[in-house]
Amino acid sequence: MLRSSQLRHYGVVIACLLFGSCADLGSADPGESTSTPATDALVSVTDGEDVFQADISDDAEDINTASDTVMTSDAGARRRTEVTTSDDISDVASSSDSAVELDTLVFDTSGQDVGTPSPDDVADELDTSSGADSGAGDVPVPGLCDDDNVCTDDYLDETNGTCVNTYVYGICCTADPMCDDGDPCTEDRCVDELCTHKDSCCEDDAECGETSECAMPMCVVADSLMGTTKCTLLPTEVEGCCNTLMYFAGFDDGSLGGISVENAFADVGWQLTENTQANSPPGALWYGSLLTGDYDNGTFNSGLATLPTITLPAGVDSAMELDLYLDVEPGFTFDRLEIQLTDIETGQTTVLWNKSQAFLYSGWFTLTLQLQAFGGKSVALSILFDAFDSQDNSGQGVFVDNIRITSTCTPTICGQDSDCDDGHAFTVDECSFPAGQVTGSCVHYPNTPYCTTYQDCDDGEPCTFNACVNQECYFAQNLSCCLSDVDCDDNNPCTVDDCVGVTSTSGGSCNNLFLQGCCQSDFQCNDGDPCTTDVCNLSSNTCAAVPIESCCTTPDDCEDDEPCTEDLCVSGTCEYQGVCCGNDADCDDGESLCTIETCSSGLCTATFTNAPQCCTVTQLFTQFTSGSWGPFTQTEDENPFDGVGWFAIPYDGVSSGGALKYGPLGTGTYDTGAPHSGSATTYVVSLSSSQIHEVSFWVKLDNEYSNGEGSILWDRLRLEAIREDNGDTTLLWDSAWGEPQWWEETSDIPTGSVWTFVDALDVSSLKGRSIRLRFSFDTVDADANAYDGALIDDVLLFSTCE
Numbered sequence: 001m002l003r004s005s006q007l008r009h010y011g012v013v014i015a016c017l018l019f020g021s022c023a024d025l026g027s028a029d030p031g032e033s034t035s036t037p038a039t040d041a042l043v044s045v046t047d048g049e050d051v052f053q054a055d056i057s058d059d060a061e062d063i064n065t066a067s068d069t070v071m072t073s074d075a076g077a078r079r080r081t082e083v084t085t086s087d088d089i090s091d092v093a094s095s096s097d098s099a100v101e102l103d104t105l106v107f108d109t110s111g112q113d114v115g116t117p118s119p120d121d122v123a124d125e126l127d128t129s130s131g132a133d134s135g136a137g138d139v140p141v142p143g144l145c146d147d148d149n150v151c152t153d154d155y156l157d158e159t160n161g162t163c164v165n166t167y168v169y170g171i172c173c174t175a176d177p178m179c180d181d182g183d184p185c186t187e188d189r190c191v192d193e194l195c196t197h198k199d200s201c202c203e204d205d206a207e208c209g210e211t212s213e214c215a216m217p218m219c220v221v222a223d224s225l226m227g228t229t230k231c232t233l234l235p236t237e238v239e240g241c242c243n244t245l246m247y248f249a250g251f252d253d254g255s256l257g258g259i260s261v262e263n264a265f266a267d268v269g270w271q272l273t274e275n276t277q278a279n280s281p282p283g284a285l286w287y288g289s290l291l292t293g294d295y296d297n298g299t300f301n302s303g304l305a306t307l308p309t310i311t312l313p314a315g316v317d318s319a320m321e322l323d324l325y326l327d328v329e330p331g332f333t334f335d336r337l338e339i340q341l342t343d344i345e346t347g348q349t350t351v352l353w354n355k356s357q358a359f360l361y362s363g364w365f366t367l368t369l370q371l372q373a374f375g376g377k378s379v380a381l382s383i384l385f386d387a388f389d390s391q392d393n394s395g396q397g398v399f400v401d402n403i404r405i406t407s408t409c410t411p412t413i414c415g416q417d418s419d420c421d422d423g424h425a426f427t428v429d430e431c432s433f434p435a436g437q438v439t440g441s442c443v444h445y446p447n448t449p450y451c452t453t454y455q456d457c458d459d460g461e462p463c464t465f466n467a468c469v470n471q472e473c474y475f476a477q478n479l480s481c482c483l484s485d486v487d488c489d490d491n492n493p494c495t496v497d498d499c500v501g502v503t504s505t506s507g508g509s510c511n512n513l514f515l516q517g518c519c520q521s522d523f524q525c526n527d528g529d530p531c532t533t534d535v536c537n538l539s540s541n542t543c544a545a546v547p548i549e550s551c552c553t554t555p556d557d558c559e560d561d562e563p564c565t566e567d568l569c570v571s572g573t574c575e576y577q578g579v580c581c582g583n584d585a586d587c588d589d590g591e592s593l594c595t596i597e598t599c600s601s602g603l604c605t606a607t608f609t610n611a612p613q614c615c616t617v618t619q620l621f622t623q624f625t626s627g628s629w630g631p632f633t634q635t636e637d638e639n640p641f642d643g644v645g646w647f648a649i650p651y652d653g654v655s656s657g658g659a660l661k662y663g664p665l666g667t668g669t670y671d672t673g674a675p676h677s678g679s680a681t682t683y684v685v686s687l688s689s690s691q692i693h694e695v696s697f698w699v700k701l702d703n704e705y706s707n708g709e710g711s712i713l714w715d716r717l718r719l720e721a722i723r724e725d726n727g728d729t730t731l732l733w734d735s736a737w738g739e740p741q742w743w744e745e746t747s748d749i750p751t752g753s754v755w756t757f758v759d760a761l762d763v764s765s766l767k768g769r770s771i772r773l774r775f776s777f778d779t780v781d782a783d784a785n786a787y788d789g790a791l792i793d794d795v796l797l798f799s800t801c802e
Helices: 011-019 059-063
Strands: 042-047 050-055 082-085 104-107 152-157 162-167 186-191 194-199 215-223 228-235 245-249 260-263 269-274 283-288 302-306 316-327 336-343 349-354 364-370 378-386 397-411 427-432 441-446 464-469 472-477 495-500 508-514 532-537 542-547 565-570 573-578 595-600 603-608 618-622 632-637 644-649 659-664 677-682 693-702 716-723 729-734 743-746 749-753 756-762 770-778 789-799
Touching: 186 441, 215 441, 228 441, 260 269, 269 302, 349 364, 378 397, 632 644, 632 770, 644 677, 659 677, 659 770, 693 716, 693 749, 729 756, 770 789
Parallel strands: none
Antiparallel strands: 042 050, 082 104, 152 162, 186 194, 215 228, 245 397, 260 302, 269 283, 283 397, 302 378, 316 364, 316 397, 336 349, 336 378, 427 441, 464 472, 495 508, 532 542, 565 573, 595 603, 618 789, 632 677, 644 659, 659 789, 677 770, 693 756, 693 789, 716 729, 716 770, 743 749
């Protein structure tokens, strides 16, 4: 039998457990057969005529193997669906017979997401929930709470009379980092889902074992900074203790050279062949099928070829060399090929090389793997091939030739750590100098953070990100993860701090809800009324609006009943311009081409000459055709990196197809998880001192209020005119005014956005000045922002000639 962790194929049941229906992932070919170890419990799921079976009795082991990526096929169309137990942003801890919720993403060959992440892809959950179901109406007693699982702490919750089975970290594990006890003098490993802690430091040579004929144990300083010492073996250099060629298999003598073979199927697997693909004909070790000439037997298949056990010499350089020819799928996930080394004493298996490191396909190359880190140990070297699925198996397979294990038989000496590099990321290589010696000897010991995938890096902590980078584990705190409400305190008196989704075995996520009406600065109290001073009372965190005396919003507010003044409202302040006269000279505006100014009955009047180019009715007009910005540019963006702001787009317009948009570029919403704002401003437009000026535009505002949520004061859109000479602003239109009504309504409740024409916004109060028009959007807060945003079209600034 092959090792269960190497040859199990249980992807279908993972897909079924994750999504509740195997039909979502495609049905298995009725002609395909499945092979499941007899020791595993089976789950059968029927989908029409298809029956899927897979084991669930050893969840922790299954979840942490490369074969947790699944292939399914649909009748009539080939489709690859990869189901990966992704733990990029959360820890996955599992144990036998416990229910496991997996961090999961599903992708098809187009790269599009065809599945839904589980909730803990946002919160860093430990994904372990367990508990013995006593049955409806049963009242459990303490003796019945034992679930026969050494990985759980079992007790009776007397408050509700139910059993609680809590996963215990530090005892059970799915990866080495979960077993880290913080002691540099222990080798912490996860073996068969249980943590092991082997003493690895020494105080004197005697602790390192007895001297043999071929090796002398010695206790040396391995890490001068930590002060740790490790045992190493030095050769005695006795003749016959070391052979330059310790093992060779050329497969040309009609034998396997003592290699034992375990294949999952009789018709395909590792075997001796006399094939022209041999690097040194006629013989080679081949993974394939004599029946088909490839390795396609209609289903997944796998096999293990193991060399005879060999004791590697201590204190010298040694290596395994072999010639390889690969005609299989490239990459790591499918057609898995590994060279493994198993320590006979401890049973620990280490992957020395995998196919992702191959640099050549359909051609012979020689692979050399250093073995000196295992000097003095009895080891078994194995070659594992796992097709993993039934697709793309029409290549010739894998050919191996001229396997040799060699040694220099010369004691290794060193002067610095780099002299000891064995080329493996799973070992720490140091040059140690015994007392009184000027030359050092190499010490190799396990590198605990070594990994091949993120699954090797599970540290058992609910609020860490785990990553495998360059075969080394990295752990970073997930600041959005929490275990209690206290962890979510953002020191903001205007939020309610809530840790949601947390359980006794998993972290949750922080939800800081903004309190409506609460403030921390005067800016947050802006009510859009230029005639009020908006103040935040910091003692109560509430807003107050203090009216401003003699303030105006329209020229009508400035009416002084004086016939000799023209009443203007400029930036909230009344201004009065004299219009009375004694003669025509009093009315001269310095413009003689386009106007004739006269004094009539004591009042100045202007007669337009309508001379060419004297008056342009349309002073600014844009339809954003083909996504053109026209006269606008984005002048403010609170966060230019959040993907949300003002964009000129070639679609969704009310007229020509283009529009000016505040929101994300493309589909989606303007919800970034934080407050944000931005402005789009025109170039400078000069207004005549004697004309009537008006602005109009179309608007479609999809925000929280237009969808019946929140206050009209939130997610606000404004149009302002800015004087070029002093920067003063005049508010022309504010969505908070609610006029005209820019939302659809049913039974007096807003039900959505609608294109609305905003007309006759008078800017005559700014006549004679140069101005810019500015549209501004402000979410005010981070809540209820999952909407499209604002669309602007057909912006028109015109002047009359009357």
